[in-house]
Amino acid sequence: MAFKQLSSSLSVSPQLSAADVEAAARQGYRAIIDNRPDREETDQISADQMEALAQAQGMGFAYVPAAPGKIGDEEIAGMVSALSRLEGPVLAYCRTGTRSATLWALSQAGQQSADQILESTAAAGYDLSPLRPRLEVASIAPQTPSDGRADVVIVGGGSAGLATAASLLERDRALDIIVIEPRDQHFYQPGWTMVGGGVFDVADTYRPEAKVMPTGVRWIKGAVATFEPQRDQLTLEDGSVIGYRTLVVAPGIALDWDAIDGLGETLGRNGVTSNYSFATAPYTWELVQNLREGTALFTQPPMPIKCAGAPQKAMYLSCDHWRRSGVLGNIDVAFHNAGAVLFGVKEFVPPLMSYVERYGVDLNFESTLIAVDGAARQATFRSKAGEITKPFDMIHVTPPQKAPVFLAQSLLANEAGYVDVDQTTLQHVRHSNVFGLGDGGSTPNAKTMAAARKQAPVVAENLLGFLAGKAPSALYDGYGSCPLTVERGKILLAEFGYGGKLLPSFPSWIIEGTKPQRLSWLLKSEALPWIYWNGMLKGREWMAQPQHRAAA
Structure with a gap:
């Protein structure tokens, strides 16, 4: 099947078969987006089956279903999210490719002009001119800067x-x-x-x-x-x-991702994630669900940071999921905090400590993440005792901020x-x-x-x-x-x-x-x-x- 290119990072296609997935992998596509709701047709490959086919080819996968004629803000945001976190080039598909092209077009509104978007879709064989009002008008259009x-x-x-x-x-x-x-x-x-x-x-x-x-x-x-x-x-x-x-x-x-050596190259893969990014917050949940044993690290940089409790929140929710799944005992959880206390207001420390103890978290104060080697699954921290490198299966990183x-x-x-x-x-x-x-x-x-x-x-x-x-x-x-x-x-x-x-x-x-x-x-x-x-x-x-x- 010939895939239709809309941009350097995205092509679209009608319904894919297993052979099409293999062909896409050979052509260099790194991920697939399924825009077709399950069970539209009796012989349709389900999202779960398509994800397995993609994984077998070493490809990423996202399921962003959109019913014909019912593409709203939720579906558009889902497409934006999928495109931001998947490694490209990406191949999206639905029954004919039209919904996938429509989702891409609407995801580009405000980033490209309506003419540019419609020219790209027309060149691929999709006449989306009825979308022009949605592409041109959002409640307020930005003005061109002028004195x-x-x-x-x-x-x-x-x-x-x-x-x-x-x-x-x-x-x-x-x-x-x-x-x-x-x-x-x-x-x-x-x-x-x-x-x-x-x-x-x-x-x-x-x-x-x-x-x-x-x-x-x-x-x-x-x-x-x-x-x-x-x-x-x-x-x-x-x-x-x-x-x-x-x-x-x-x-x-400003989030200073570059302040941690190696973080930028591996964030969003190799078990390295952060809830401080729209693109990687879903990856946190993916890692939490898949981790059954091993080591999970959570970090907090020096102040000031936005929402100083967020690094702990990620840890507690992860631990609670592992506890409910019966695997918490198989996971070594450690919290590395550049500060000297668990929380800055003393009245809240005792109830938080009760959860630290419940989840068996290893607390490390005045311990600052300085480097991440995603390929080797290792993180390096600086403390009063010097630098120490720890292995991990998952690490949630809170970036330094300025x-x-x-x-x-x-x-x-x-x-x-x-x-x-x-x-x-x-x-x-x-x-x-x-x-x-x-x-x-x-x-x-x-x-x-x-x-x-x-x-x-x-x-x-x-x-x-x-x-x-x-x-x-x-x-x-x-x-x-x-x-x-x-x-x-x-x-x-x-x-x-x-x-x-x-x-x-x-x-x-x-x-x-x-x-x-x-x-x-x-x-x-x-x-x-x-x-x-x-x-x-x-x-x-x-x-x-x-x-x-x-x-x-």
Whole structure:
């Protein structure tokens, strides 16, 4: 059978036979995507059978079923996920190849023009011109960067940036707001721990950036090169200059995969995974399910990192699955933490230690991962005693993290590279018309989604106060939340603020934060994702209204 090439990394085909799979392997294809739901026809090769055929040829496999005429966001996100984690070139198939071509086309929307996409599919023999409206229109189209000025410029279209934009618009719809964000995709990153534990589908943690951009803002799809706060302007990488009356800096934190020698070359294969990546979180669950005996290592780098509890969450969910499967006793589990304590707030350490003991985890403090040799299945750590190399069958890596370079090298940064703001008002300490929040901020709180949810209304109120000539009155108390998934079905809901002060959102008779509970699990697995997409990103500040400075 002749396979039809859509791009350098993907071809499509009608239904494959066993002989076709062998031919694809000979032609150099490294993976297969099955886009056909099982049992469409009685003699159809099932997804399980196709996966076995692919594996027999040393090929990767993904099952992304799509019913004819019913391709929605979930199917598109599944295709994006499969293409991001499979080694190419990839061969996708359905009954005729049309659905596979359609999924590819929709997965490219926003990355290529509609004309480019449709030319590629037409050249392969698929007329997908009816898709043009979907390829051309997402709820908001990015603007071409150009010299301009706005009331508010927000750097970063992630959680903190979009929540701030939405909160501002809820207070003043007349504001002219620009959001600068280079990515086409928006991720609900707290969900990746659940993906790695087999609870969430990775497709549910993604939406196109255009669909979550608040209505009424101008989106510039670009990246910042430099800040010039003395001139109230910034410059994009393409040379465009954007001026502002006020600036909100929310670029997030950069994952420094290259800081660990050899990690980049082996991440996503050879038993090396991380829930800190959309592409590899599903691989975590794959490894956990397949591991029946051997050694599993989990790592945590030096602070600061986003969601300091996430390295442990991956370990606890993995151990709980192995316990339920009856194989935990065959697996040596070790946690290597660059820090000196299990968790930074002492009240939560005893309940966490009870799970460490239950799962038989070997704790290694002040032990920092510095190198990974995936082919040899070895990891090297640096500790006070020197360097030590350990074998592994699976290793979950949390990458070191740092401020984005364009921020760290700017006049807005503190010595550590983060936007230098007052920890209560979130106003810049030297430039009064600049505010910062989220993981890129200098505030000494836990870098969590919950922190950004509380910070956004504070920035919104204080920014509007600045525009009105008033002193900042809204205050941030350092609130952060870390729902620690200690087992499937139970979570330790750690909520705290500056100085480790406990800041529970609920009375203890509803949720006792120092005890693992089922209700906390339901909050994490059911309520919080819905609140994120339908509340936080839309300016609805449920249980997030800011505190205020007492009147003089």
